[in-house]
Amino acid sequence: DIQMTQSPSTLSASVGDRVTITCRASQSISGWLAWYQQKPGKAPKLLIYKASSLESGVPSRFSGSGSGTEFALTISSLQPDDFATYYCQQYTNYWTFGQGTKVEIK
Amino acid sequence: EVQLVESGGGLVQPGGSLRLSCAASGFTFSNFWMHWVRQAPGKGLVWVSRINSDRSSTTYADSVKGRFTISRDNAKNTLFLQMNSLRAEDTAVYYCIRESGESRYFDYWGQGTLVTVSS
Numbered sequence: 062d063i064q065m066t067q068s069p070s071t072l073s074a075s076v077g078d079r080v081t082i083t084c085r086a087s088q089s090i091s092g093w094l095a096w097y098q099q100k101p102g103k104a105p106k107l108l109i110y111k112a113s114s115l116e117s118g119v120p121s122r123f124s125g126s127g128s129g130t131e132f133a134l135t136i137s138s139l140q141p142d143d144f145a146t147y148y149c150q151q152y153t154n155y156w157t158f159g160q161g162t163k164v165e166i167k
Numbered sequence: 168e169v170q171l172v173e174s175g176g177g178l179v180q181p182g183g184s185l186r187l188s189c190a191a192s193g194f195t196f197s198n199f200w201m202h203w204v205r206q207a208p209g210k211g212l213v214w215v216s217r218i219n220s221d222r223s224s225t226t227y228a229d230s231v232k233g234r235f236t237i238s239r240d241n242a243k244n245t246l247f248l249q250m251n252s253l254r255a256e257d258t259a260v261y262y263c264i265r266e267s268g269e270s271r272y273f274d275y276w277g278q279g280t281l282v283t284v285s286s
Contacts, residue, residue, distance in 0.1 A: 095272040097212075104262055104276035105212065111270065148212055152271040155226070156202070156214040 063087050063151050067159035073167040078139045082162045084132040084149035093153035096125055096134045099161075100145045108147075109134065139164070169193040169275045171263045176280030183253050183284070189246040189263030189277055197221075197241035200266040202273065203248050205259035205282075213259075216248065217266070231257075253284045 064087040074080050084094065092112040097105035107116045109125035112132060122137040136143055144166055149159040175187040187203070203215040216227045216237040225237050236249040246263055263277040 093271070097273075104278055105273075106276070107272065107274050110267070110272045110274075116274070150212075150272065155228075156204075156217075156271070156273075158212040158214070161211045 063090065063154050063157050065149055065151055065157050065159040067147075067149055067162050069162060070160065071163045071165060073165050074139050075167045076139055076141060078167075080136040080139050080143075080164060082134045082147055082149075082164075084127075084134070084159050086130045086132075086151055089129045090151045090153040092128050093151060094125070094127070094132050095150045095152060096123075097148045097150065098143075098145045099148065105148060136164075169265065171265065171275060171277035173261065173263045173277045173280035176261065176282045178283045178285065179253055180286050181254060181284055184249070184251045185253065185282060187248040187250070187261055187263075187280060187282070191244045191246065191263075191265070194265070196239075196244040199268060201237075201239060201246045202264040202266060203237060203246075204262045204264055204273075204276075205257075206262070206279075207256075207259040210259075215261070218246070250282070253282075255284050258282060258284050 066085045094112045096109040099105040108119050113125045124135050126133050146161045146163045148161050170192045172190045179185050200219050202217040218225045218237045234252045238247045260279040262279045264273045265275040267274040
């Protein structure tokens with residue numbers, strides 16, 4: 062099984078900050094990685110697929126990078142609507158999620 | 168507009184059964200693979216099961232294999248999850264999900280239905 066490890070687990074930041082969340086796979090997944098945003102009581106929402114492709118309708122302040130085993134999600138200027146939990150997911154061998162990163166207000 | 172609406176969740180005793188449904192609309196349901204993912208209270212996301220578009224192939228997480236059965240009715244645009252021999256650790260919100268037609272990521276999620284296994 063492929064394990065996905067995100068860091069940090071919690072991130073405290075202010076509006077306007079540049080924020081980066083990292084995700085590491087236990088073995089190479091090429092670029093088969095997605096990022097999701099989840100707000101309390103809501104379903105996750107797709108942000109990024111194929112490591113760096115922005116889903117339609119997602120603000121351009123979100124970007125993804127990486128390949129192989131190391132990946133990152135960056136929010137260039139954090140907005141009030143971005144405080145949420147973020148999950149990475151590999152989809153090369155079944156489907157596995159990271160444990161999540163909660164972005165909270167500093 | 169793509170919509171996925173789950174139903175069928177509720178309180179069930181350990182060892183009991185429950186059948187979840189997911190009504191799909193806004194897309195050609197029979198063309199897409201579908202999945203169930205669950206999330207225990209306060210925890211992360213865990214993939215449960217998937218079914219291909221013509222029902223010929225299903226896959227399960229080890230934790231539910233032999234107890235859960237995924238199925239679909241393409242004529243009624245509905246996805247199902249039959250859950251038997253339920254355990255306390257199956258308590259979670261269950262999400263119905265559409266797999267992207269382009270690749271294997273998840274592009275649309277339902278709002279989820281809560282299953283609570285408790286005596």
